[in-house]
Amino acid sequence: MSNNPTVHFEAASTLAVVVSSNEPLLFLTDDQKVIAASASFCRAFDIDPGTVCGRRLSELGNGEWAMPKLASLLKATASGSANIEAYEIDLQRPNHKTRQLVVNARTLDDGDFDHVRLLLAVADVTDARAETRLKDDLVRDKAILLQEVQHRVANSLQIIASVLMQSARKVQSEEARGHLRNAHHRVMSIAALQRQLSTSHGGNVELRHYITQLCQSLGASMIADPGRLSIEVTVDNSTVEADVSVSLGLIVTELVINALKHAFPDERTGTIVIDYRSSGKDWTLSIADNGIGMAVGGQAPKTGLGTGIVEALVKNLQAEIRLSDADPGTVVTISHHEPPGLQTNRYTTAEELNGLQSTVPSEPATLPTPIK
Template sequence: MSTTPTVHFEAASTLAVVVSSHEPLLFLSDDLKIIAASASFCRAFDIDPTSVPGKKLGELGQGEWAMPKLESLLKATASRSADIQAYEIDLKRPNRATRQLVVNAQTLDDGDVEHIRLLVAVTDVTDARAEARLKDDLARDKAILLQEVQHRVANSLQIIASVLMQSARRVQSEEARGHLHNAHHRVMSIAALQRQLSTSPGGSVELRTYLKQLCQSLGASMIADPSRLSIHVSADDSAVEADVSVSLGLIVTELVINALKHAFPDERTGTVMIDYRSSGRDWTLAVADNGIGMAAGRDAPKAGLGTGIVEALVKNLDGEITLSDAGPGTMVTIGHQESAGFQANLSPFVYAR
């Protein structure tokens, strides 16, 4: 029985699929003559469909498809010695913008065992690439603008802090002076964060660097004799989002201010230690001193603005506060725990002063 009708039927089916395809397709012989082109290919590249059959690929249009490298790869694909997958080309036509194309090609058995056929898919990615470049440019410009804004905010905060310090020197009331000093320290906490954000990629804050900068600033403004009092920071490699770092920075500011004010009376020497540890979404922040410890009964200081600020910030972080005797001194531990069994090892931190 002759197989010719079957072969003709399969070839006709292939042609029908190619011509009606919504994707730009070419059906080529092994010598790169065009057997058929999809209507979508002709529309996309402004080619007269009636002029296509029988032409070689390099003869299409005004010769813009005559690309030696592409032809070489197609011939290698036809001989099964190569494979074209996502090969990128630039289609250059007179008086038209260059188009960026992605070409995929594979051999196709359409029933004619004596001849190799190639099915070539051509995708115009010009607009997609332009959109991607635009998004990259916008993201880069946004990052530069954000960095500049953060830098200017940090400078403005420094000016505000300076004004607060000058005002504190002029006022007569000790209570007013204390409030101005506290406001100054809180502003400096945010200024330190802004400086860190301006140099941090992706808006995240590396806590070790941030906390060290913050405590250096607090020490410079509150410790008159560094040989008597000092602040030490210990932290792992954690990086957190900016809003979290704001809360943590303000908490540290309030607790360090409180320790420096109340833990070392009568020229007592000592150290304030800050430690931060995390594991996954769990974290622990501890601020401890080796001062006089917690007062009890009527000698205990009344809760002030700083205490309210810390409690509000901890609540915002879904954390819990623990106040304990550090023997000597006091330790405030703030923890956020989602995983069972997380326990930061803080004992070496407390006693290694």
Template sequence: MAAQTPHSTEQAALSLTLAVVTASPGPLLLLDGDLNIVAASRAFGEVFEIDVEAAAGGPLSGLGAGEWDRPRLLSLLAATASGAAPIDAHELVLQRPGHPPRSLVIHAQPLAYLDLDNPRLLVSVTDLTQSRSDHKRKDDALAQSLVLLSEVRHRVANSLQIIASVLLQNARKTRSEETRGHLKDAHNRVMSVAALERQLSQSTEEEIELQTYFVSLCDSIAASMIADPDQISLIVTGDGGMVGAHTSVSLGLIVTELVINALKHAFPDGRHGRIVVDCQVRGPNWSLSVTDDGVGMPAQPSLIRTGLGTSIVQALATQLDAAVETGPAHPGTRITITHTQIALVDDEEADEPAAGRAAAGL
């Protein structure tokens, strides 16, 4: 068998490259150093309606009706052909006469040939028009859904507020103190959910800023249950933070129950005082406390009463994987609900103590 010369090897490599480019199932171009078309795949011709045989030997800028004559693209291709970095992803919008614009991504890579005086450039074209269009339709549908959801939540909040108003009116009309108390409690529970729905209707996210939510909620409770703001004040403190809608529903109901309980029991006989709702959020960890400076808890545990509100708070805290702690506030009572999610220790940090123990022979 006759030995192959460098020239024959080069010709064989070029012939193979031309065959691969021509048969490629995707749009491919093989250009020379002057950005003239050496070969084009049949897929390129079909996608962009180009006669690939007639285009061979002509400049890239002359393809079609001149839509490929893009100075930025030609400059990048020339730089790549001269040995600069390859084009990883150059985006352009191709506007062909009589056709809608197409979003393309261009990749270009110089090919290594023995004949360095005749560089070759392999150019692939990815058409993202359909996927971009699909994404846009998806984004438009999502935006429309969010608008509809916001409207639904706004209507739900209005409906809940109407229900709460009816409950409050009935509470004022009834002669039974016990019934009046139950109706007022129900009113505040409904207002708790209504305040949350109103917050969600004004937000584009499925999260709630607790500080704003608790201020709105406590204003509503104070308006319905505190006759004289100079006698009892209800304030919100803390740095707030964002939590999911599901968590905020439970926290709002917990605040409602604890504030109602404090207003009922902490300030008997016209006693003046203050109730503080404090919330702190640190990533996945959060704490909520409701503190009053009232008469405090009975000294004898047997005298501590557990009613419906206490059961509701405990049940909601359990759903949130949170712990409830009740204790004195000197004066008054503080109830704290804490959710702690244990962070995973970094592998390197975990290995260091182990290595230290091994070195110490422990």
């Protein structure tokens, strides 16, 4: 050690800092002899503080610190050719569980320029890693349980749809048969929504695949002759939260069902086109058909439940609905424009959908061909 009193004072200060540290620290020479150890290091690893100073790192405890890889890294650090950054090691001691440690080491200017000093910091992450594994296991178990619930929901919806269709075949009243068929279509559309949402990850839904699959399901259940009627989907790369996708999916379902039922009477041929575009938080959804167009005046049927559902969903999405004549056919456009400087919350939650009827406006605007 140099006789320079200033350098000696700095070295003594370093020793004091190391010994009193609340973190497990070792102050080492370049040949890995212990100059000082913090009390927390000795306490954490059951080492007698009186036996530490002057011993090599590999001799501490019962020799459990004799790790060739750690020794090699410390030698490289002392030479200036490497640094130990968050190096993970397993500490194995007799009659103790293996501990997972993260070590960091660097050279330290202790004021003695003739000798290299190393400061080794040790963190025991065993409990933290165990907690992380437990959380991962819980998440995995939850995912498995959720998947099982989704399968049960899908099976239940299929059973309900089957019962509705069987009932529709048995009843004599044409009006009752129509109501049962409408209910069947809605249950099938909800089943399609549930099936798509069950495959989404991270809480977000990619709309192109989602709406495409939904419309394929609707077409399969309602279009008897694909050569006469078809559904086309043009959607950009937008992704939305699952709750928002539910509302958009229900809107698409109701308007597509409406067009299939009313826009193409007398075996007319035609196409329904669903388009979705977004820019930032602004978005536009349109459902267009080239059917017979809007009925007006006394020829317009009364508004139905579907109209109220669509209007309520549009309201909850903080959007506007606009009807226009496509000549031929009809276009329903739903658009949301974010006011400048306004941060919008999530739109519609699944719980809010359960209370949807209470939000239906008492005097809804008339859709082109009211949804029954």
